[in-house]
Amino acid sequence: MSVPVIATRGYVAGYERDLPIVKGIDFTLAKGEFVAIFGPNGAGKSTFVKAIAGVVPCFGGTVELDGADITGHKPHEILKRGMAFVPQTENIFTTLTIRENLQLASQPLPRERQTGAIERMFEMFPDLARQSGRLAGALSGGQRQMLAAARALLLEPSVLVLDEPSAGLSPKLVSDVFATLKEISQSGVTILLVEQNVRAALRIVERGVVLVDGQLRYDASAQELIDHPNLGALFLGAEGAHA
């Protein structure tokens, strides 16, 4: 097997050293995979992805990106190495215009490629192009998620990590967002997402992992999870569900 895009070993993270939320996770994500992280509230799903993106401190273990150790690196360094992370909320700059958000995101690129990268995103998301001069704060929930995805894809990352992209959206918008993610995945981008919307997510992802109390409890293909006799209990972290 080739080098995984993301590989964590004994990964421990949280907000305070003596109160870890992620308690030793071994996880790998292969190139081109589309994987969702599920689990009950407080299981550490968001903390896990935030920590590998460099937002939350790591207190133990390691995380590798394309074979290079990125444990403890700063978010902007991790982004430059090819992992783009989209937080659940506050994932765009509301006081900048749509174009300024994308210009800011394009800054790590060489100057001559910046405009082209922004235009490519406007082609992919024509909704954003039509209102490029508006303040991003004026966008609706769904449009905000589109802008957040656009700015993350702009650098052509080797892996896209999203924290609950469907949170707070109407069912129609959820299926729009998921359809877009499916397209992005089919274009060859590796995607890791945290989701509460289990059944909808299982229709688009290839594999799902379940975190319970900061530990990885279950790791299976989407089909296995769909066929699981006691899916509900599994996601609530009930013991015996993974027997």
Added chain:
Amino acid sequence: MNPQVLIDGLISGSMIGLGAIGLTLVYSILRFPNFAHGELITWGAYFAMSVAALLGGLVAGATAPLGPFSFGWGLIVAAVVAMGLTAVLALALDTVLFKLFRQRQSVMIIVVMASFGASMALRSLLEFIYTARPGYFTRELQIAMPLGGGMRATPDQLLALAMTGVLVVAVHLLLTRTPTGRAMRAVSENPGLAGLFGVDVDKVIRTVWILGAALACAAGIIAGLLVQIRPYMGFDLLLPLFAAAILGGIGSVPGAILGGLIVGLGEALAVQFVGAQWRAGVAFFILIAILLVRPTGIFGRQA
């Protein structure tokens, strides 16, 4: 009304405005009111005075007045060097003090107290090195030229006004038109997200200190040129600086300079109509009035 009030107010207002820009930038990026900002103004003036004196002693003609102005080319060189030294001082202060609190995610009041302590320490150090006796860039006396309408100003004062205008426009363009400015606005809205957009937040913080310190130094040099250089000069400006920054709206460069001019004019008017002893009270009065009526200031946004 004596129209001279306008000139006096504009000149002291531009000094306040230059200082307030640094204060407002540091506040919007690092999220604390830096009580040591006045000391950057004072240290900037002392750095310039020391370098100018050194140049004057080493190179003949460095202090010979240039054209209508009271100072020689030595002070211009000294001003540039002093801006660099003030920036180094600000970066050093950040490294040994403020950075530690950022890493520990300390609450704002702790950082404010630390900045107050730094302010006292820096001021006492200056008094220790230079004594409390006032210093001057030049002993030349200037005659104020009539400007028409009953107003007069010295060439130095007019130069100070022009320099303030140039610096303010330059900083405003930097913030609104350049990638550096865009990154600064992003960090000001959400530092965590800025990192995820690829912004090196530490670099933005360094840029803000350098910019704020250089402008504080410029304000100190102007104050030293027009009045005198004293260890308390920056500290005495602190209240007007805060009044100007809050009046203009925290984070707004045009707001800071406009706030500075309003406070400066207010002080000058108070001297004429109420009495010179009320001068210092004006900034305090304006500060309380804004906090009561429009806490976000002229150009401020809702938090």
